[in-house]
Amino acid sequence: MSTNNYYGDSVEQHGDGNIGMIKNSAPADPQVAFREMIAAVQILRGQVNPADRAVIDESLNELTAGDGDEGRFRRALAGIAGVATMVGGVGVPVVEAVQRVAAAFTQ
Secondary structure, three states: OOOOOOOOOEEEEOOOOOEEEEOOOOOOOHHHHHHHHHHHHHHHHOOOOHHHHHHHHHHHHHHHHOOOOHHHHHHHHHHHHHHHHHOHHHHHHHHHHHHHHHHHHOO
C-alpha cells in the first residue's frame, strides 16, 4: 500500500500515443483538504511579515468560524491565497492547498 499523496493532473501513457489524463484530482474528502491547507498556512504564517500575518489570521478566523456563509468562506480563501501569491515561492504550497480546498468544497 502506497502512502504517497499526489494532487493535480495525472497523465498515463500506454503504448504509442494512447494518453489518458485525469484533471484536478483533488482529495475526495473536503475535510482532509481543509486540514492539509491549515497545516500549510501555519507554516507560511511563521515566514511572513506582521501585516501579512494579520491577513492570514483574519482569514483563518473566518474559515474556522464555520457559519456556512459561502461568500465569506471564499473571501477567506482568497485572502490566504493572495498573501501566499505575494510572497513568491514559499507560498506555492499554500496556493496549491487553497485550490484543492476550493475544488473539494465545490464538488
